[in-house]
Amino acid sequence: MSGSDSRDAALVMAMAQGDEDAFSTLYRRYLPLVTRWCLRETGNRELAADLSAEVFAAAITASRRYRAAEGAVSGWLLGIARNKARESRRRRRVEDAARRRLGVQPVALTDVDLERVEALASLSPELQAQLQGLPAEQREALVKRVVLDRSYEEIAVELRCSESVVRQRVSRGLKTLKSQLEER
């Protein structure tokens, strides 16, 4: 198991213990992966957004059963996604049992949301892998800024640091990615 895998496994375990921040880290890290898979599977942006939310809700309820030895977190999440997609096809509607059990209220999708689904899905697996290789703080800042299109100010508030620190992390992350891509 790689270092990033073990870090992810630790996040899942922390999430199972009620660590909201661990969940957020995982959510933001794997939302592009899950959304892309869901969009490919359903061919529909709305269904992909709906299904992605259900996958993460199901991950919460199943987090105590996750065993790192059984595979990486990405595989675990996609396994959940496959099950949810299969169940949704069988029921002819997007499965929402996990969200209902957790008391998650339905959220309306806007055009902006649908565009974001496409943006999230557009991240290539290669780029995903490169991102996983970054230090956590750089990866997080980079994803928020580049993938999720948040302002430096928003990110600074969220990460409880100054804007200049965010800019620095994003810059370093981009540099690292660039160098990695150049090496290939």
Next chain:
Amino acid sequence: MSDYFDDIERQLRGAVRRQAHLPWYVRLRLRHSRAVIGAVVCLVIGGPAIAYAAGAFRSGTPVGPYVPPLPGAFQGKAIPSSVQLLSLRVPDPVGGPPWVLRAVKTTRGLECLQIGRFANGGIGVLGQDGAFDNDGRFHPLSPNLFEFTFSCGALDGAGHAFINEVDYGLSASALANANTSSGGCYPVPVRLHGKARPVCPAADERDVYFGLLGPDAISVTYRTADGGTATERTVGPDGAYLIVLKFAAAGSGTRYGLRAGGETGGPTLEGIGASTGILTATYTHSRVCTIAAQFSHQAQDAAAFRKALFARFPALAKAPRPRGGLQRTILRSAAYRRFLRAHADLIPGSKYADPTCQAVGYVAPKVRLVTSAEVKTPISARVELAESVCMSPTEVLEPCGARTPAGFTRVPARAARTSAILVVTWKSRVPVTNQDSHYEIYTTATPTAARDNCGTGTSFGPTETNLRVGQKVTFTSFLPRRCPGVSHGSVVFVQDNGPAGSIPVPAQPGEGPDIPVGRFTVHVP
């Protein structure tokens, strides 16, 4: 990020936090369908500890009615479609399955509450504390089990019942009263049939308050064991509440003189409130019934009330719980209700009645009170002497030989030998279709009564069966043989037409005036 994904993240963060604090079996429910859980429970049922946590028990003998229910007599028979397990699940202060209430409407216009432990998806009694030989099983309650409980109330005009019940020292098994068939323990040392019965350990006793506060009720606030307060929201259209605390032995001995383990109750909170930890009940439109403010006054009254009560009914003072047939008969009797009326000023709290503590939301049933002309009829009465007496399922006494007729129970020989049977008969001119109306009988004292300490006359009844127009009514009761002489009597008809007052007794609906039916005279040899 977009609003959608942000919002989902925010909600799921909350879910992460919440689910970490849930017990494992609730998390199990979050993860799996009921079918999967059922399968899991079946698999682990052999492991008592795990099964216990999941609410699964091996089922034992059901707790049925000790006397088969009669649709047209006494409380009547449960109407199957009305049987409803209320959604309250109250944790036991020590542990084990939660406590639960079940509401049952009967064929005689009553709504009754049953209390028990919740397991296997239903209400029942645990095989512990001497119940069912401590078999550790779950014994489901029959919806027709009304004996030994006083938690039935008449339905008002809108179909709601108002019930407030207290049971001090109820066994954690939830067996309301120990008895020879189900076992159980007793709150005080008891010898029955020459055999000492097990005494409940104080740790296995509970103080339980429960009832129906009506459709307008919102919540009940009560004092907790640690001296703090807690508020529970009422549940369902009838405003159900259920509070389960550890047995507070220190204060129980003074509660209305009914000894530790006794029950009180009534259709209003006042009937029980001052003797319990219940402080307030909150209703819609900001109405609040405050019990605590009346406590000191009620406590002063209570001693005088007890003294008068025990002077009139010595058996209530002497006998421990469970009250035997005599005590139950007394508490159900018209004589007891007459006593309460005569001593209304001594009833704790009666002088300080708070209007907001009455049956809030009560809708008076539309009752046309009949006139004496409509019910008046000839009465015949006689006295019979018999060495052996048996009692029918509707509690009519009859002389019997060595054999007890089917369905009858034999009266103890000593009672038969020392008593005469008063038999009063008449034809009912009005129908009786439920517990909202009944007949009662009064007798005057015989000339020898004062000399022989026989009292000053008494009352019998009420009749507790449905009656058709023209149906012959036979009422029987014991008269003491040691008080010979002529006794005059009368029969009256009583209709319920309103909620009961604030009385610390089993729920008794309000009654209209006595309507004379006829008179009779008997000679006690």
